Amino acid sequence: MAELFESYASDFAQLQKSIESRLAIDFSSVSNETRRSALRHADAEAEEAGELVSQMEIEVQAFPSSVRDRYTDELRALKTSLEKLQRDIRAKQQPASGLGASGLPLDEYHDNDPEMGQEDTQRQRLLKGSDILERGTQRLAESTRLALDTEDVGANILQDLRRQREQIEHSRDTQKLVTTGIIVVLVLLILLIIYSKLF
Template structure:
């Protein structure tokens, strides 16, 4: 019974692998054929069909990954290698699709209004350069914006530095005022204590005089 289950899983994996190979063949034909030869909306439609088949291939790969852990250990490594190879093939197909989409977008840009001659830089007609001029102007605007941001950042840093210096000066002045206040307080305490000291000395002197007078009697 166990052997039958394992054989069934192996057969299921083989079916997935066969379906995947057929999809890869179909994708290769589309990418090498209509996706490159067609233009405009027809190319976009062809690329959309390629994208849909890639989604289908990814679903099959996901099912193969689910089945792999249940494979017998004796043959699992072989299936792992086949699955890894299928993933690499799928990644290459996805990269090709991405490159073709970028080419399609570039073609749409260069063939749009203001660029009737495509990307031919040697035409005598000045109109094709209107789009290029707009692109250059946009680039210059971005550079100017970047420069303004850099200047604003620099000014902010300088302002922060000036603010820090002012705070340090204020702290120094505060410390000086506190020291002056403490010194004045000490002087005031000494001054207030002097009359009391003089009074104490005078009282003591009178006592000594009285003692001498009494002793002479």
């Protein structure tokens, strides 16, 4: 469980770093398409980071009470970081002076802007869904790998226990045989002594 939580936390850290790098772009010096693309990807990554936080909440609930508090504090810190990233993204999405809601200069608006905006929104959703699906697949593969590793460890432990049991049983049988041999020898010695006394 802890391994899976740490894996989620590592993925969150990578997403956080990626989002921060996108938000660090000087949008005043790049094209509007570059600005929209960066914010679009940042928003998708923030949504995925939120899904990771939800998965970690589920994992924490299954932790034993002895370690749950430590991971709860870590999870709380990640939530705070996520909220800050979401605020920063919203702030960057606010249209600058002289720009329309889509981030294009007002003098570049045309009659077909609503249709273009709808296509752009659909493209954003497709990109976001594709990114989320890809990362979800990666997390599933990682979870499967951890489960297989755990299964292998359990199988190895069972094999070791089986070998130890066989060794113990063998030692016990050998001890019984030695004990029986000693008793037989003692009985023969006693009989020999009695015979020598009588005859």
